[in-house]
Amino acid sequence: MVAPQPQIDGQLHVLLSNVHETIVQKDAVFNLGINKYPGNYSPRGHKYLEDFDSEPIPKLTYRVGGVILEKEIILDSTEDRVMIRYTLVDAVVPTKLRINPFLAFRGYHGLSKANTYVNKKLKNQKWRTGQAL
Template sequence: MTYLNLEKTKLVNLEYSLSREVIRTNRAGSYSSTTVIGCNTRKYHGMLVSPIDHFGGGRFVLLSSLDISLVQHQQVFNLGIHKYQGSHFEPKGHKYMESYEMEVTPKRVYRVGGMLLSTELLMVEAEDQVLMKVTLMEAHSPTLIRFKPFLAFRSIHDLTHQNMVANTRYEP
């Protein structure tokens, strides 16, 4: 039985959805916290926030968020949402959300045309890890799923800006 179920009409209403927050914790001292639509509105929000002993044991936002994009017929649909100074939101992926459910794990369901995708978030019990299950439930033509991590590595008490000297190389 789902003990929390929010439908599209409430999720696309930013005044409503930004005031609904979710926090998941584990026994390692880590947590994941954001709004029901996945928009971080506080500096304490993050997909993976963990204590780091080497830096005095304070909590650090390691992974701010993980944006998912669906690509079909060379068209890109970004499912993420970020709040910037003032009331500027970009991208506006919340408009694709169909539902938010909380049972054992939080589950977001997105619909873009004929594509239906769900995401579920789980904290690993005794380690500083977060797992995300992404399921492409429907697609009527070939679909590519892209992931874009937003790394922070900052104290929960501080804010940072883009780091132009960070090593951003990756291996597929």
């Protein structure tokens, strides 16, 4: 997500660079993302992508390890906000979803160093089949 930051300098800043999702079932781990590196793609989560629909909002449907997971992405340009909703459509065994946002918070044209002061705490919530998170 790229948005202007009038409190700082009014310039564009990269706030959310990426979100890495991982489905965890017992000892099995399935990374849903894909990144391009020189000569390589890793992880290869595209192989779990079963469906994509762009109307009325972008929705990706993943099928992996007995799980059907939907991811919906809503961009609110009036608030410079992105909302991501995950819905566990079906799971044959207890399932966890690990979400790791990559918060860049840097100028649009610059690189940055690690921010050790960022608050990375997240409230843990129980998740049931059919429930959106």
